[in-house]
Amino acid sequence: MALKIIKKGEAKAPEATAPAVSKTATPAAPSAKAATPDKPKKGQAKRLPVDGIRLDLPMRLRTGHMLSLFGVSGAQFYKLRKAGKIPPPAGHIGTGERPAPYWVTTEIAPFISGG
Numbered sequence: 001m002a003l004k005i006i007k008k009g010e011a012k013a014p015e016a017t018a019p020a021v022s023k024t025a026t027p028a029a030p031s032a033k034a035a036t037p038d039k040p041k042k043g044q045a046k047r048l049p050v051d052g053i054r055l056d057l058p059m060r061l062r063t064g065h066m067l068s069l070f071g072v073s074g075a076q077f078y079k080l081r082k083a084g085k086i087p088p089p090a091g092h093i094g095t096g097e098r099p100a101p102y103w104v105t106t107e108i109a110p111f112i113s114g115g
Helices: 063-070 074-083 106-114
Strands: 060-062 091-093 100-104
Touching: 060 063, 060 091, 063 074, 063 100, 063 106, 100 106
Parallel strands: none
Antiparallel strands: 060 100, 091 100
């Protein structure tokens, strides 16, 4: 098989053809980045609704519920947890790489009421 060597000046540039332009204007589709600018990073805790949660019955609370109950951000929550102002989780949900911690409402109630 023979190879043909093309020098830089001899190579032809591909001819660009303009696409046909229609008379009716169509709106441009929004880009994927513009559609979800407020989407949190994967793994970042976000507040969850606490409707129907009773502190006198044992129920599991995830990190998002704790953020709503304490009224703090995710970063502030983890600072409080590290300082010992929030008890350690009662357990973890899942067995994967990062199992999600949970707390039991009856154990958290004294911390919320300030007792």
